[in-house]
Every structure is written in C-alpha cells, then in structure tokens.
Amino acid sequence: MASTDVKNTVSHMEMDRGGAFDFSNCIRNQAMCKMGATAPTLTSTGTTIVAVSYKGGLVMGADSRATAGNIVADKHCEKVHKLTESIYACGAGTAADLDQVTKMLSGNLRLLELNTGRKARVITALRQAKQHLFNYRGYIGAYLLIGGVDPTGPHLYMCSANGTTMAFPFTAQGSGSYAAITILERDFKVDMTKEEAESLVQRALEAGMHGDNASGNSLNVVIIEPNETVFKGPIVPEFCKRPEPNDLSYKFQPGATKVLKNKVYKYDIVESMDISH
Amino acid sequence: MACFNGITASADATNQMHSFKQAMREVSAKPDWLSARHIERQRWNPYSMEGGSTCAISGDNFAIVASDTRMTANDINILTRDAEKIQVLNDSIILTTSGFYGDVLQLTKVLQSRLHKYRFDYRADMSVDLCAELLSRNLYYRRFFPYYTGAILAGIDEHGKGAVFSYDPIGCIERLGYSASGAAEPMIIPFLDCQIGHVTLDEGYEKPALTMERAISLMKDSFRGAAEREISTGDKIHLVIAEAGKPIVQKFLPLRED
Amino acid sequence: MWGETFDDFENDEVEMVNAKKNLMIEPAHNDFTFQGLPLGIQPVDFMKTHFGATAGKSMQFRKGTTTLAFVYEPATPNDKGGIIVAVDSRASSGEYISSKSVMKILDIGDRMVATMAGGAADCQFWTRTVAKYCTLYELREKTNITVSAASKYFANVLYGYKGQGLSVGSMVAGYDKKGPQIFKVDSEGDRCSLKVCSVGSGSLNAYGILDNHFKPKMTDEEARKLGLRAIMHATYRDSGSGGVCNLCHITPTEKIRLPPMDVSKLWYEFAGEISRDIAYEPVE
Numbered sequence: 001m002a003s004t005d006v007k008n009t010v011s012h013m014e015m016d017r018g019g020a021f022d023f024s025n026c027i028r029n030q031a032m033c034k035m036g037a038t039a040p041t042l043t044s045t046g047t048t049i050v051a052v053s054y055k056g057g058l059v060m061g062a063d064s065r066a067t068a069g070n071i072v073a074d075k076h077c078e079k080v081h082k083l084t085e086s087i088y089a090c091g092a093g094t095a096a097d098l099d100q101v102t103k104m105l106s107g108n109l110r111l112l113e114l115n116t117g118r119k120a121r122v123i124t125a126l127r128q129a130k131q132h133l134f135n136y137r138g139y140i141g142a143y144l145l146i147g148g149v150d151p152t153g154p155h156l157y158m159c160s161a162n163g164t165t166m167a168f169p170f171t172a173q174g175s176g177s178y179a180a181i182t183i184l185e186r187d188f189k190v191d192m193t194k195e196e197a198e199s200l201v202q203r204a205l206e207a208g209m210h211g212d213n214a215s216g217n218s219l220n221v222v223i224i225e226p227n228e229t230v231f232k233g234p235i236v237p238e239f240c241k242r243p244e245p246n247d248l249s250y251k252f253q254p255g256a257t258k259v260l261k262n263k264v265y266k267y268d269i270v271e272s273m274d275i276s277h
Numbered sequence: 278m279a280c281f282n283g284i285t286a287s288a289d290a291t292n293q294m295h296s297f298k299q300a301m302r303e304v305s306a307k308p309d310w311l312s313a314r315h316i317e318r319q320r321w322n323p324y325s326m327e328g329g330s331t332c333a334i335s336g337d338n339f340a341i342v343a344s345d346t347r348m349t350a351n352d353i354n355i356l357t358r359d360a361e362k363i364q365v366l367n368d369s370i371i372l373t374t375s376g377f378y379g380d381v382l383q384l385t386k387v388l389q390s391r392l393h394k395y396r397f398d399y400r401a402d403m404s405v406d407l408c409a410e411l412l413s414r415n416l417y418y419r420r421f422f423p424y425y426t427g428a429i430l431a432g433i434d435e436h437g438k439g440a441v442f443s444y445d446p447i448g449c450i451e452r453l454g455y456s457a458s459g460a461a462e463p464m465i466i467p468f469l470d471c472q473i474g475h476v477t478l479d480e481g482y483e484k485p486a487l488t489m490e491r492a493i494s495l496m497k498d499s500f501r502g503a504a505e506r507e508i509s510t511g512d513k514i515h516l517v518i519a520e521a522g523k524p525i526v527q528k529f530l531p532l533r534e535d
Numbered sequence: 536m537w538g539e540t541f542d543d544f545e546n547d548e549v550e551m552v553n554a555k556k557n558l559m560i561e562p563a564h565n566d567f568t569f570q571g572l573p574l575g576i577q578p579v580d581f582m583k584t585h586f587g588a589t590a591g592k593s594m595q596f597r598k599g600t601t602t603l604a605f606v607y608e609p610a611t612p613n614d615k616g617g618i619i620v621a622v623d624s625r626a627s628s629g630e631y632i633s634s635k636s637v638m639k640i641l642d643i644g645d646r647m648v649a650t651m652a653g654g655a656a657d658c659q660f661w662t663r664t665v666a667k668y669c670t671l672y673e674l675r676e677k678t679n680i681t682v683s684a685a686s687k688y689f690a691n692v693l694y695g696y697k698g699q700g701l702s703v704g705s706m707v708a709g710y711d712k713k714g715p716q717i718f719k720v721d722s723e724g725d726r727c728s729l730k731v732c733s734v735g736s737g738s739l740n741a742y743g744i745l746d747n748h749f750k751p752k753m754t755d756e757e758a759r760k761l762g763l764r765a766i767m768h769a770t771y772r773d774s775g776s777g778g779v780c781n782l783c784h785i786t787p788t789e790k791i792r793l794p795p796m797d798v799s800k801l802w803y804e805f806a807g808e809i810s811r812d813i814a815y816e817p818v819e
Contacts, residue, residue: 030308031300038588046353046508065508065535070328070352070460072506175353209535213328213353213508216535243531246501247494250472258479321576324585375593417660421569421578421699423586427593443634445597446586449626449656451634462593463631 046214047079048176049090050204051145051156052188053169054197058147058154061201061221062090063176064234067214075217076234084109084120086229087148088222089129092174093161094141101142105129122148122155126165134163145173149224176208176215183207198223206237216240324377324425328352328509330459331362331373332499333431334473334492335439338521340431341489342371343496344459345504345532346513348378358512358534365525366392367402370432371517372412375459376446377425384424387415405432409442409450416448423447427458437521461503461510468499489520497530504532511535579700588629595628599775600652601737602639603745603765604708606715606730610752615786618708618715620648621762623737623770623798624778626655635778636795644669646790647682647709648783649689652735653702653722661703665689681711686718686726694724704734710785733765737773741765759784759793767801 033039046067051060062079065072081089081102089105091098108128109120126146133140138161147156158173159165170188172180183204192200201221209216217240220233328349333342348360363373364385372388374381391411395403403411409430416424423446430442443456455473457465470476472495475484485491497514504511516528572578586594602622609616622639625632639651641662649665651658668688669680686707693703703722710716719734720726731749733741744765753761759782766780779795 027301027305027308030304031297034300034304035297036588067508070508072508075505178354211355213349213355213511216508216533237535239534242501242505242533244497244501246498248491248498252477256478256482321573321581322585326591413656414660417656418567419570420656420660420701422572422581425585425594445628445633445656446594447596447654447656449597449654449659451626451637453634453636458593460591460593 046176046212047092047174048172048180048205048208048212048215049079049092049145049174050172050180050184050201050208051090051147051168051170052184052192052197052201052204053147053154053156054192054194056154057149057194057197057223057225058156059194059197059201059221059223060088060090060145060147061205061219063205063209063215063217063219065209065215065217066095072217078220080220080222080231080233082106083125083146083148084113086150086224086226087120087122087125087146088224088229089125089147090145090173092143097140097142098144101129101132101140101144104132119150121150121152122146122157126157126159129159130163130165133159133161138162143173145171147224149226154224172204172208174208174212174215176212179211180204180208194223194225202235206239209237210239324380325350326352326376326425327356327360327378328460329360329362329375330457330461330465330500330503330507330510331375331427331429332455332457332465332469332496333371333373333429333441334455334469334487334496335431335441335453336487336489336492338433338437338439339489339492340371340433340439340441340519341492341496342373342429342431342517342519343500344373344375344515345500345510346515346529347509347511349509352509361515363515363517364389365517365527366408368525369402369434369519370405370408370430371519371525372428372430373458374426374428376427380424380426384412384415384426384428388412391415404435405430405440405442406434408432409440409452412442413444413448413450416444416446420447427462429456429458431519433519433521439519439521457499459510461500461507464503464507465499468502469495489518493518500532579698582700593628593633595631597626597628597633597637597655598653598702599625599627600639600704600735601733601741601766601769601773601776602650602652602704602706602735603733603738603741603762603769604650604706604717605732605745605749605758605762606717607749607753607758608751610754610757614753614755615784615788616715616755617710617784617786618717619758619762620650620706620708620783620785621766622650622781623766623776624781624795625770625776627775630774632777637778638781640781640783640792642666643685643707643709644673644680646679646711646785647685647707648785648790650706650708650734652704657701657703657722658705661689661692661701662705664692665707679711681713682707682709682716682718683711683713683728685709686720690720690724690726693720693722697722697724706732706734708785710787715785715787736775737769740769740772744768755784763796763801764805767798767805770798771802 049062064076066074066077079091083089083106089102105125105128109125113120129144141161143161144159146159156168157165158168158171170184187200205219218234218236223230329345329347331344342363344362346359348356350356365371392403412430426446428444432440434440441453441456443451443453455469473487478484500514511532512534513532514530518526572581586596604618604620606618607616620640624637626634626637641649641651643649643666649662665685665688669685672680701722705720706717707720708717717729717732718726719729719732731745748761762782763780770776779797781795782793784791
C-alpha cells in the first residue's frame with residue numbers, strides 16, 4: 001500500500017477492522033494527546049536475557065523483573081517462554097507484545113508438529129517470528145532470543161523487533177546485555193560441559209542483574225538437551241536479597257481507623273454456585 | 278492500567294466535542310509519526326537525571342537526613358554505587374539534593390562559598406534558617422535557567438530544634454516536619470504521612486512519639502521499601518544524624534543491589 | 536583579548552581574584568541578575584520541555600490554589616469589620632500533591648498581606664521584593680504605604696517580566712488611610728481593586744459560595760465562617776486545592792491570623808449544617 005493510501009485508511013479508521021491489529025484508535029489517541037491528555041505507559045521488561053550453547057545442548061536464562069517506568073511492576077515475571085518441548089524463547093521489550101508473539105509461535109509450531117508428525121526445527125520458529133515482526137516494522141516491540149535443540153543440533157538465534165535475525169554461539173539481550181556480554185566474552189569456550197555452560201549463564205545473568213537497574217529480583221534458567229529439558233528457577237542471588245529486615249512492624253490495631261458509619265445488610269442465599277474450577 | 282490522564286470532565290460538553298473534532302482534523306492532516314518525533318530529537322537538553330532518592334526527618338532536638346548512594350544514567354545504567362548526595366555544610370546544616378548531579382555540585386559549591394564568606398564576615402557559622410533563605414534565593418536567581426534539582430536542607434536551628442526545609446527546582450521554600458525528593462518521593466512521602474503525620478489514625482487513638490530511634494528506623498524502612506519497588510534506588514543508605522549539641526554522625530547501611 | 540602577549544598573563548592572578556569575587560557576588564538591591572539561557576533558546580518553550588507536564592514529579596514547579604478575600608462592614612458595634620483573607624494549603628506538581636501545608640498568606644507589612652496563587656516560588660520571591668520595597672518606602676517617607684501603591688509596584692514588576700513565563704495571581708489586601716482595600720494583581724500585568732475577590736483553580740467554586748452568602752454588613756463570626764465555607768467547598772470540588780484552611784482577619788487595628796483548620800473536618804462540620812449524610816448510602 002502506498003503511504004498516501006495508508007494515511008487515508010488510517011485517518012478514516014478503516015484499516016484492519018477485524019484483522020490481527022486495529023489501528024483505528026491511533027488518530028483518536030493523538031487527538032486526545034493534543035488536547036492535553038497524557039498517554040498511558042506500556043510495561044516494558046527492561047531485561048537481561050542470556051543464552052549459551054555447549055556441546056550437544058543449549059542453556060537459556062532470564063531475570064524476572066518487569067518495570068513500568070521506574071517502578072518494578074512485577075518481581076516474578078516469567079520471561080523464558082516455552083515454544084515446543086525443545087525450543088524456548090527469551091524475550092525483552094514490551095511485555096504484552098512478547099506474550100502475544102510467543103503464544104502465536106508456540107501455537108503455530110504445535111500445529112506444524114501435529115501436521116508433519118515431526119519435531120519442529122528452531123529455524124522454523126525463527127522464520128515465523130521474523131516474518132511476523134518484519135510485517136509490523138518494529139512497532140511490535142519484541143526482542144527475542146530463540147533457541148533449542150532439534151535433529152540438526154543445538155541452535156541459538158537472536159530476532160530483533162524490526163525483523164533482523166542472527167545466529168550466535170552465545171549472546172545476551174535486553175538492557176542488562178552490556179554487563180552480561182562482558183562475562184560471556186571473557187569466559188565462553190567452545191564445547192563446554194553442561195555444568196560449565198549453566199554456571200556461565202548464571203554468572204552472566206547475575207552481572208546483568210547487578211549492573212542494570214531494570215533487571216533483578218531472581219533468575220530462571222532452562223537447559224535444553226536432545227532428550228530432556230530441565231527448567232530451574234527461580235534462583236535468587238545473594239545481592240538480590242534484602243540485606244536487613246525492617247526495623248519496625250507496621251500492624252494497625254483495631255480501632256486505629258475512625259468508623260464513620262455502621263450498617264448491616266442481610267442477604268438470603270437462594271442459590272450457590274461452585275466457582276473453584 | 279491503560280487510561281488517558283489529564284482530560285477533565287467539562288460541563289461544556291459540546292464545546293469540548295468541537296475542540297476534539299478540530300484536534301482530530303489537525304492530527305489526521307499531520308500525524309505525529311511524520312513530524313513531531315524529528316523535532317523532538319533536535320531539542321537542546323542541558324540536563325540529565327541521575328535518579329536516586331533523598332529524605333529528611335526532623336524532631337524535637339534532632340534532624341536525620343538519608344539518601345541512597347546509587348547514581349544512574351538514563352534510569353537504567355548504574356554509574357556508581359557510592360555517590361555522595363548529602364553534603365554536610367557546617368556543624369548544623371546538611372544539604373541533600375536529587376536530580377542533575379552537575380547542578381547538585383554547582384549548587385553545593387555556591388552554598389559552600391557563601392557560607393565561607395559569611396564566616397569571614399560575621400565570625401560565626403550561619404544558622405540553618407538563614408541558609409534556607411539563602412538557598413531559596415539562589416535557586417530563584419536561576420528562574421529562567423533553573424537548577425535541575427530537588428533540594429532538601431536540614432539541620433539544627435538556633436533554638437536547638439530540628440529543621441527540614443523543602444524546595445522545588447526554582448526555590449519555593451517550606452519548613453516541614455519531614456520531606457523527600459527524587460525518584461522514590463511518591464513512595465516515601467505517603468509512608469511517612471502515615472507513620473509520622475498519622476493522617477490515617479483516629480484522633481482519640483494513641484500515637485507513638487517521634488523519638489530519634491523511631492525516626493532512624495522509619496528512615497531505614499522507607500529506603501528499604503523504596504529499594505524494593507523503585508529501580509534507581511539501591512546499593513546503600515547514607516544516613517546523617519544531627520542531634521542538638523552533638524557532632525554530626527554519618528553511617529552507611531546496605532540495601533539490595535539489583 | 537586582542538593583541539595578547541605573554542606578559543599579559545601576569546594579570547592572571549588579578550583575573551582570578553575578580554572571578555572569585557564574581558562567583559560570590561550578591562545582587563544589588565532591586566537589580567536581580569537572572570542567569571539567562573544561551574542565545575536562541577526560548578525560555579517559555581525550554582521550561583515547558585524540561586519542567587512541564589512531561590517532566591518528572593519532583594521537577595515540576597509547585598502550583599494550584601484557591602484563595603479568596605473580601606471586605607465587609609461590621610453589623611453590630613461589637614464587631615470589628617475589615618478584610619477576611621482565606622486560602623487553602625495545597626501545592627501540586629502535576630497530579631502529585633507536593634505539599635499539603637503551604638502558607639499562602641504572605642506578610643507584606645504589619646497591616647498588609649499578599650496571597651499566593653500560581654507558581655509558588657514566583658509568588659514567594661516577588662512578594663518578598665514587594666515587602667522590601669514597602670519597608671524601604673516607609674523608612675524613606677516616614678509614612679505607611681498604601682495598598683494601592685504597594686500593589687502598583689507589584690504589578691509593575693510583574694509587567695516587566697511579562698511573556699517570560701512567570702505565573703502569579705496575587706491579592707494584595709490591607710488597611711491603610713483610605714480604609715480596607717483589596718487589589719488583585721497577576722503576572723499578565725493586570726491590577727484591579729475589588730471588594731469580593733477569589734483567585735486560583737478553585738476560584739469559581741469559591742465565588743459560588745461567596746456570591747450567594749456575602750452581605751456588605753456581617754458580624755465577625757459570620758464573615759470568618761463565610762471564608763471557611765467558601766474555601767471548604769472549593770477544596771471539595773477542585774482537585775488542585777485542599778489541605779487546611781488558613782484564615783487571616785485584618786481589622787482596622789490589627790492583623791489576626793487564625794489557626795489552620797483541616798478542610799475535611801470542616802466538611803463534616805458543614806455537612807451537618809446542611810443536613811447531608813456524610814457516608815454513601817446505596818438506595819435499597
């Protein structure tokens with residue numbers, strides 16, 4: 001579509017009605033901003049995610065802090081997403097976009113596996129992700145590390161929000177990647193053992209969590225091998241624990257709050273329903 | 278979470294609708310993604326924000342000042358884990374500032390030199406009340422190119438009582454019982470309002486007195502709480518305690534480092 | 536410097552002394568030297584970018600107010616009459632309440648006050664300047680300054696800074712040889728004499744009460760209550776106002792400052808009077 005067409009359809013609020021994305025509110029929201037409203041902020045998982053391949057397998061890991069601006073929105077956020085039994089994705093960027101993209105990928109890969117009767121390959125997951133993200137020109141804020149083991153061996157790929165992809169033996173992503181990559185660059189060796197790789201990932205994550213404000217709280221690690229996948233976590237490093245407990249206790253005694261008015265309502269229970277499941 | 282703030286309900290609904298339609302027309306003629314972002318990039322910005330929080334509590338014969346020691350660039354990267362954001366200006370005046378560290382240093386230097394001059398002129402240390410006014414005016418002299426700082430001045434006044442003065446960036450001054458400034462201000466202030474201001478307690482209910490021990494504990498706890506949820510606050514608490522008739526004590530306490 | 540030679544560097548020490556002197560220079564009276572922005576940067580735009588609605592909470596200037604003042608005559612010989620000045624005490628930075636205990640009635644002299652609305656620092660600083668002017672005037676002329684003269688000076692100063700982004704809405708109120716006077720002064724350079732006046736974000740709410748209940752002749756008790764009531768209703772409906780109500784009564788002989796009254800307590804007090812239930816009660 002030519003850019004003038006895009007502009008026309010967007011301003012007439014007709015683009016993608018009923019499609020995957022609805023842009024009809026773009027113009028309205030900008031008009032509201034023009035009238036003095038402030039737009040809501042998106043929860044962005046400023047993150048440290050790390051992945052390292054070793055002899056015959058792959059270790060991936062992520063911290064668990066989700067931030068909204070300068071506030072920690074979630075201390076135990078799950079950033080290691082399962083795509084198939086042996087393919088995992090770690091995500092950095094906008095939390096909602098990541099959830100949707102990984103959900104779509106895992107669905108598509110499962111369908112593929114059922115249709116072909118074979119295990120999905122990592123490159124398939126990557127291609128699906130990059131085609132989806134490229135279509136939206138980086139407006140879907142998902143930065144992914146996609147890795148796993150398939151019949152052709154362990155693979156690790158990075159996929160950026162605008163659709164750029166690269167293959168790596170080891171890499172880190174997110175706001176804490178600078179700190180994490182220093183550890184990886186220093187200590188990575190080809191053909192490491194599982195234990196070495198796991199400890200390397202853990203150390204790199206700890207560096208990211210320590211050196212980056214937007215990462216922290218705890219870390220999750222997944223170890224993918226041809227026959228089995230082990231998930232470990234949450235692991236809380238020493239510097240992520242409170243060094244000292246609170247001095248005082250903040251319990252309010254009954255009567256501390258003024259009661260303005262008392263009123264008792266009586267209800268007859270006519271019918272009850274079990275909502276536990 | 279997703280809601281637009283700032284548009285208040287107006288009685289004049291038709292007028293508002295009219296202006297909204299006007300805004301819609303303007304925006305669709307010239308959408309944001311075609312222009313505004315490029316202009317935004319070119320704006321001159323002499324400021325940066327180094328994060329962190331500071332807080333001060335005053336009592337009958339003491340004043341306590343605390344800040345964290347983390348210095349941050351762009352809210353994300355840690356520049357240093359032991360920055361000094363509290364300056365002890367003399368035996369009874371403590372200055373603590375959050376905001377742009379360049380302005381913090383400049384402001385400290387200006388105040389220090391003025392205090393030094395005062396000592397030569399009057400052969401006595403300046404009192405905290407005087408220094409508070411001085412700081413207010415110095416902030417206002419930069420009304421059209423402000424210091425990017427949230428300052429708090431604390432100390433022991435001439436009557437031996439604790440004093441805390443709070444400022445906005447251009448020198449609006451107010452003497453308060455407690456004050457906070459910086460990234461975690463909106464978290465610390467409600468906590469202190471509850472624990473020191475006792476705004477939620479019933480009038481007849483017994484309120485604990487603000488002793489120095491309690492104030493120190495509250496100060497520590499407010500920073501521990503802020504470090505849990507505010508990303509640019511952490512590493513260490515720098516605690517400065519001024520008690521009437523005693524020398525100023527400084528302490529460092531650990532905070533979480535992630 | 537043009538034609539500089541190596542010998543000229545002997546002046547370095549002198550220059551250093553001058554530089555040190557300049558660092559600690561104190562502005563001469565009535566001649567404030569504000570450090571300006573570099574050439575080509577518009578101060579109003581610059582302020583909006585870095586200290587406006589998009590700036591961090593602690594970086595926004597404190598503002599938002601309801602202030603009111605009115606003149607009344609005593610209804611009985613026992614009453615004093617004069618001026619009632621009533622204000623709220625909230626300072627907000629954007630939607631954050633940065634202070635709930637600001638004193639918005641500032642002294643100008645023994646018999647005169649100025650109220651504070653708009654930018655808090657602007658009001659505090661320039662009211663101080665006016666106060667200094669009044670004191671110097673009284674020392675020089677050996678007579679009390681009139682409210683009219685003080686407010687005129689205030690308005691002239693503000694007019695001099697017009698268009699540079701100052702935000703002041705002040706009422707100068709006091710007693711002088713002409714009697715009780717209230718002048719409303721703002722940063723646009725406006726100045727007018729009024730008998731009943733309110734300024735700030737909650738002023739419309741306050742006017743609603745004032746216009747309904749104001750009488751030219753009132754008892755002191757009535758007048759004070761009217762001030763409190765107008766502030767209370769303004770704080771109840773305006774999110775920019777709140778905290779406590781500070782009230783100042785200027786009589787022909789003295790200036791009485793009343794203790795601050797919590798507006799939510801006032802609400803309960805007045806709620807009983809207008810027989811409204813204080814708690815929400817759903818219709819059954």
